[in-house]
Amino acid sequence: MRQSLVMGNWKMNGSRAESLALAQSIVAGLESGDQGVAVCVPFVYLSDVRSVIESTPLALGAQNVADQEKGAYTGEVSAAMLKDCGCTYALVGHSERRSYYGDSDQSVAARFCQAQKQGIIPVLCVGETLEEREQDKTFAVIDKQLDAVIDMAGIDALANSVIAYEPVWAIGTGKTASDDQAQEVHKYIRQRIAEKSQEIADKIQILYGGSVKPDNAKALFAMPDIDGGLIGGASLDADSFLSIYRSI
Numbered sequence: 001m002r003q004s005l006v007m008g009n010w011k012m013n014g015s016r017a018e019s020l021a022l023a024q025s026i027v028a029g030l031e032s033g034d035q036g037v038a039v040c041v042p043f044v045y046l047s048d049v050r051s052v053i054e055s056t057p058l059a060l061g062a063q064n065v066a067d068q069e070k071g072a073y074t075g076e077v078s079a080a081m082l083k084d085c086g087c088t089y090a091l092v093g094h095s096e097r098r099s100y101y102g103d104s105d106q107s108v109a110a111r112f113c114q115a116q117k118q119g120i121i122p123v124l125c126v127g128e129t130l131e132e133r134e135q136d137k138t139f140a141v142i143d144k145q146l147d148a149v150i151d152m153a154g155i156d157a158l159a160n161s162v163i164a165y166e167p168v169w170a171i172g173t174g175k176t177a178s179d180d181q182a183q184e185v186h187k188y189i190r191q192r193i194a195e196k197s198q199e200i201a202d203k204i205q206i207l208y209g210g211s212v213k214p215d216n217a218k219a220l221f222a223m224p225d226i227d228g229g230l231i232g233g234a235s236l237d238a239d240s241f242l243s244i245y246r247s248i
């Protein structure tokens with residue numbers, strides 16, 4: 001049995017006060033034995049949020065991490081800095097990073113490696129655009145995104161990572177992949193990893209992201225290869241996020 005994981009991605013939303021209030025409301029809805037729940041917070045509020053979630057089941061994550069260790073990289077935030085702020089997780093290769101900021105497969109792989117060097121668990125986001133899906137390129141896109149990381153980090157590195165399948169056409173659009181569509185890709189990802197290591201394939205958590213809401217979470221999470229979710233919009237409301245978490 002794989003441990004499930006439900007992760008909020010707050011993206012570029014909220015003030016300091018709102019971030020603290022949201023974290024407090026989520027924590028208030030959790031019980032001491034809860035596990036597998038995290039929020040990815042804007043860099044500047046990581047330390048604030050850390051102060052309210054310390055010693056609670058809610059884990060902290062960042063939304064990105066630098067592809068270099070340290071030095072003259074203006075505007076970047078290193079894995080060591082994130083570790084210092086209490087991060088357990090860091091997203092790498094979110095589609096918004098890939099499409100708006102040009103994060104290439106190579107740079108995503110380097111970010112993945114930097115996170116792991118500091119003991120931060122990278123959450124590797126993969127997924128195809130609508131155009132790619134319509135051209136039947138979904139699996140080819142996933143292969144390319146996954147292989148870049150495996151080539152640089154090695155298959156064993158996947159043992160300490162999470163994968164998030166987020167079809168770009170389902171992010172923030174209200175269009176969720178159907179349970180079967182999502183399962184098909186999750187199964188594909190797991191099989192692809194199994195070609196190199198069955199043990200890692202059996203253990204790795206593969207999350208689904210893209211318009212997950214309280215009313216569709218249960219069916220998605222019931223699919224055999226979907227181990228949880230990466231939640232955008234619905235994670236900005238504590239009740240919705242908790243309700244999604246309770247759907248596992």
Ligand SMILES: O=C(CO)COP(=O)(O)O
Pocket residue numbers: 009094166170171172173174209210211212230231232233234
């Ligand atoms: O991008 C996402 C999470 O990383 C998904 O966002 P939405 O849940 O808002 O579609």
